[in-house]
């Protein structure tokens with residue numbers, strides 16, 4: 554196996570990855586290497602294949618063809634080694650609803666094989682940092698969307714993974730919670746860990762990420778350091794619109810009946 558630029562394995566190496574759902578090609582043979590120790594954004598329009606890609610990279614969905622390695626371990630041949638090294642906050646996160654936030658973290662920690670005292674210590678710290686200490690004894694079923702994202706993030710971080718995968722982590726999260734999540738993620742990557750997250754929000758990706766991959770119609774259209782992908786465009790948003798070929802598109806002008814209040 555070839556080594557990455559820093560002498561260590563890349564966080565993720567994807568080779569010839571395909572996924573079809575019936576006639577629909579969701580991921581069309583992508584090759585991608587994500588460097589370790591970076592804050593990486595996977596961006597693309599609705600239906601581009603981001604969730605399908607992240608699901609295959611994290612071992613949640615079997616590819617039709619191709620391979621994935623995470624920190625040098627094959628996701629399908631050596632799933633236990635990969636799962637021990639990654640944390641996942643998936644889209645449509647399912648949690649054990651009848652546990653309290655604290656119980657959920659205790660359960661997750663023991664499943665991860667951590668000693669009880671360590672789980673207890675990390676749980677208290679994570680609940681505190683993520684502003685959930687006041688809700689720790691509340692059942693998860695009664696958590697708001699933002700609180701669910703935060704407890705899901707705490708569960709994904711508890712075993713101190715090398716790579717953290719987040720599918721739309723800021724969706725439905727208020728600005729204060731977003732700032733809290735952001736702080737935790739920045740601290741995490743500053744220590745050399747890797748974050749890979751998908752988002753539609755370009756301003757967010759631009760302010761958080763130092764490396765991006767742009768996915769369009771199941772393929773990787775551009776990837777590399779943020780400044781390189783942005784190029785001469787004034788913002789990542791502008792570069793993205795150019796890459797997906799949506800610049801200047803104004804489909805709204807077709808809706809000539811919309812607005813004005815008059816019944817027509």
Ligand SMILES: Nc1ncnc2c1ncn2[C@@H]1O[C@H](COP(=O)(O)OP(=O)(O)OP(=O)(O)O)[C@@H](O)[C@H]1O
Pocket residue numbers: 574577578579597598599600601602603604605606
């Ligand atoms: N389980 C499934 N069955 C059928 N088609 C699917 C399934 N999952 C995804 N697709 C299709 O595959 C394509 C890629 O979907 P995917 O959810 O990966 O895109 P995405 O980039 O994450 O989109 P979004 O930003 O809207 O969440 C879409 O056309 C979608 O309809």
